[in-house]
Amino acid sequence: xxxxxxxxxxxxxxxxxxxxxxxxxxxxxxxxxxxxxxxxxxxxxxxxxxxxxxxxxxxxxxxxxxxxxxxxxxxxxxxxxxxxxxxxxxxxxxxxxxxxxxxxxxxxxxxxxxxxxxxxxxxxxxxxxxxxxxxxxxxxxxxxxxxxxxxxxxxxxxxxxxxxxxxxxxxxxxxxxxxxxxxxxxxxxxxxxxxxxxxxxxxxxxxxxxxxxxxxxxxxx
Amino acid sequence: xxxxxxxxxxxxxxxxxxxxxxxxxxxxxxxxxxxxxxxxxxxxxxxxxxxxxxxxxxxxxxxxxxxxxxxxxxxxxxxxxxxxxxxxxxxxxxxxxxxxxxxxxxxxxxxxxxxxxxxxxxxxxxxxxxxxxxxxxxxxxxxxxxxxxxxxxxxxxxxxxxxxxxxxxxxxxxxxxxxxxxxxxxxxxxxxxxxxxxxxxxxxxxxxxxxxxxxxxxxxx
Numbered sequence: 425x426x427x428x429x430x431x432x433x434x435x436x437x438x439x440x441x442x443x444x445x446x447x448x449x450x451x452x453x454x455x456x457x458x459x460x461x462x463x464x465x466x467x468x469x470x471x472x473x474x475x476x477x478x479x480x481x482x483x484x485x486x487x488x489x490x491x492x493x494x495x496x497x498x499x500x501x502x503x504x505x506x507x508x509x510x511x512x513x514x515x516x517x518x519x520x521x522x523x524x525x526x527x528x529x530x531x532x533x534x535x536x537x538x539x540x541x542x543x544x545x546x547x548x549x550x551x552x553x554x555x556x557x558x559x560x561x562x563x564x565x566x567x568x569x570x571x572x573x574x575x576x577x578x579x580x581x582x583x584x585x586x587x588x589x590x591x592x593x594x595x596x597x598x599x600x601x602x603x604x605x606x607x608x609x610x611x612x613x614x615x616x617x618x619x620x621x622x623x624x625x626x627x628x629x630x631x632x633x634x635x636x637x638x639x640x641x642x643x644x645x
Numbered sequence: 646x647x648x649x650x651x652x653x654x655x656x657x658x659x660x661x662x663x664x665x666x667x668x669x670x671x672x673x674x675x676x677x678x679x680x681x682x683x684x685x686x687x688x689x690x691x692x693x694x695x696x697x698x699x700x701x702x703x704x705x706x707x708x709x710x711x712x713x714x715x716x717x718x719x720x721x722x723x724x725x726x727x728x729x730x731x732x733x734x735x736x737x738x739x740x741x742x743x744x745x746x747x748x749x750x751x752x753x754x755x756x757x758x759x760x761x762x763x764x765x766x767x768x769x770x771x772x773x774x775x776x777x778x779x780x781x782x783x784x785x786x787x788x789x790x791x792x793x794x795x796x797x798x799x800x801x802x803x804x805x806x807x808x809x810x811x812x813x814x815x816x817x818x819x820x821x822x823x824x825x826x827x828x829x830x831x832x833x834x835x836x837x838x839x840x841x842x843x844x845x846x847x848x849x850x851x852x853x854x855x856x857x858x859x860x861x862x863x864x865x866x
Binding site: 461491515548549574575596 | 766786790
């Protein structure tokens, strides 16, 4: 009985995710699902991306259990943004496709090339829910330690791109090279970029990756 | 229908947790549920606790989705340890009372004063499941940023002790004072200790807190 209920929820989520993806594709918006631990630097990387690629027409959907802190940071950068707070959905530990569907109505899709859906800070549960994105991006801070890809394999295995972040903190905070090697152990063909929102390292490479994604899906920008 | 199933799961968990707590209390073992984000430093703090308080009779239950890396680190310190891997439980994103019950059989309870149950690295889901512990301890790394208590309020609100960790990384990594103030905003009466596994800061204070807990429950050690 319990298994049937869970299967039904996942099947409904997949159907809604497919509808979201069709809507985004029709609007020629390339969507990425941005995931990672609490405090790995997802929001700071979006602020830095804005600075590094000001002409990229970026929109953001912010997922948090509570507060609109991240949406306010995006709005302060002039990025079209909508906040989803899951405390209205039983404090859900991940976004789901129905939440994204409702939030899409609040964004000017015709003015966007790229939509970043910043998921709840959680290295486990968001990995199991398709939101209708075109690609999955995982952020891992070097300060989390290098072994995380081995301990949370699902999230890293399914990533199309891993951003190894906060490399400016240096070796005292964590071993970036070992972290990259461990990403490779569970994910043989995803891209890996080392980033720092503080120094700007890797931000242009990330912007290029996003532009290439848009070109792949819809032709050159 | 779905709500009924979830309620039944939670009720069964609570019954098993109460049984675990009775068993631990009978054995005069004070148990804490140690929670926090991936890479916040839970395991390193246990290694450092061993070094700072060698006479504390400590046992550890390690929760991870995959790998026995953390259990190996505990065993290398001479700490009695048992590993729970949730990849056998559908890669569960949190420990549950039934997993703890089975793992208790593998520990020499009669030789322990303190049992630390190191939960899966996750700032959300573990907060909802009673394991049968006596107290809840949350670790937050300064590198995660100071706003985490506001964005993940349940975890911090219910904590009996918050360890503000990795303070040796300094202001470049994050604002420890602001993090402490934000803990206070959601939790008015829990203890807060600043720690660094690297420098040993706060480790004796944490050991004192654990000894006092044991004394509260079972009389002075």
